[in-house]
Amino acid sequence: MKSIRVIIPIVSFLAVSIFLYKGLFSDPTDIKNANVERQFPDFNLPDLMDENLFYQKDSVKGDYTLVNVWGTWCVTCRVELPYMTRLRQEGVRIVGVYYDNAADAAFGEVNVEQTRLEVKQMLAQLGNPFQFNIYDVKRDLSLDLGVTGAPESFLVNPEGVIIAHRRGAIDERVWQKEFQPLLNSYSNQAKSQSN
Amino acid sequence: MKEFFKFVIFITSVFASANLLAVEENYPFESEAKRADFEALVQELRCPKCQNQNVADSNSLVAIDLKNKTYQLVQEGKTKQEVVDYMVQRYTQFVHYDPPVNHVTIWLWIIPGFICIFLVLFVLKRNRTESGSQITDPHIREAEAIFAELEKQSQLKANSNTTQEVDK
Numbered sequence: 001m002k003s004i005r006v007i008i009p010i011v012s013f014l015a016v017s018i019f020l021y022k023g024l025f026s027d028p029t030d031i032k033n034a035n036v037e038r039q040f041p042d043f044n045l046p047d048l049m050d051e052n053l054f055y056q057k058d059s060v061k062g063d064y065t066l067v068n069v070w071g072t073w074c075v076t077c078r079v080e081l082p083y084m085t086r087l088r089q090e091g092v093r094i095v096g097v098y099y100d101n102a103a104d105a106a107f108g109e110v111n112v113e114q115t116r117l118e119v120k121q122m123l124a125q126l127g128n129p130f131q132f133n134i135y136d137v138k139r140d141l142s143l144d145l146g147v148t149g150a151p152e153s154f155l156v157n158p159e160g161v162i163i164a165h166r167r168g169a170i171d172e173r174v175w176q177k178e179f180q181p182l183l184n185s186y187s188n189q190a191k192s193q194s195n
Numbered sequence: 196m197k198e199f200f201k202f203v204i205f206i207t208s209v210f211a212s213a214n215l216l217a218v219e220e221n222y223p224f225e226s227e228a229k230r231a232d233f234e235a236l237v238q239e240l241r242c243p244k245c246q247n248q249n250v251a252d253s254n255s256l257v258a259i260d261l262k263n264k265t266y267q268l269v270q271e272g273k274t275k276q277e278v279v280d281y282m283v284q285r286y287t288q289f290v291h292y293d294p295p296v297n298h299v300t301i302w303l304w305i306i307p308g309f310i311c312i313f314l315v316l317f318v319l320k321r322n323r324t325e326s327g328s329q330i331t332d333p334h335i336r337e338a339e340a341i342f343a344e345l346e347k348q349s350q351l352k353a354n355s356n357t358t359q360e361v362d363k
Contacts, residue, residue, distance in 0.1 A: 031243065
């Protein structure tokens, strides 16, 4: 009986300490994206450069595709363009979702011609990693994807399921750690199936 | 000249406040019920980008989009719960300031209640042991005997002291 009286406060103190200690190192901005392991949302949106060309969900299916939400107004997006261009050269399929600055858009219609010009200049300067760019006109696709800002990237598998998500720039470290292993396991699976 | 400046300041402040009203009018509603729903929703929806700000207070890009989407959904006649579900489906439970009771969050309600009950029981038990007399009659008699003995001794001591002082 007496030993229980001593143990109870010690155990509860330890439990509270561990709980608070873990809180010291938890990142409050690290919120899991709701769409991971779900199907890529449906959409019907025009090409950034050609308003008569439309893309649907099938456009990001079929092969492993990195969908990158970006905009010319976003500084971090500039940083990741050169590395992603290298990824494209290594054979990774990258599709852009162009995300207008909502604060600018709130002032009225965005000038698409101006945007196209800026995009062309920026990609010419820093490298073009994109097979094509989907223009998210009303940013509904970004909202369906649970995007909180730019850049954000989603890795979509051939069946159209989002298997990885990254908030912020993609650099070599992030790619090797979070994305490459998923692609490797896929190519291993494909090999074992063909055998 | 001074009068003229006063007039200019007056006019500019009138226009400045008109501007503030215009911001509110960005989201016009035809029915008061819908306006109330919208106001309540932007208060209780949390901005996914910024910590500890709701959608109404935040000016981040995503908050602007969420405000617009909330407006659109309310205008389409969606109920408050439907709008919340729409947002939670895309932005997880993080986006709502009123989390649901489930097998994890239930502990937030159970543990404080449990601690309260425990403390009440603890205090009650302690009171009972203190007031409830466990001293039996033989003990009392024994104690009285000791007291009597002590008193006798101290009286003897006192007497001997006084006699000593007299001797001196």
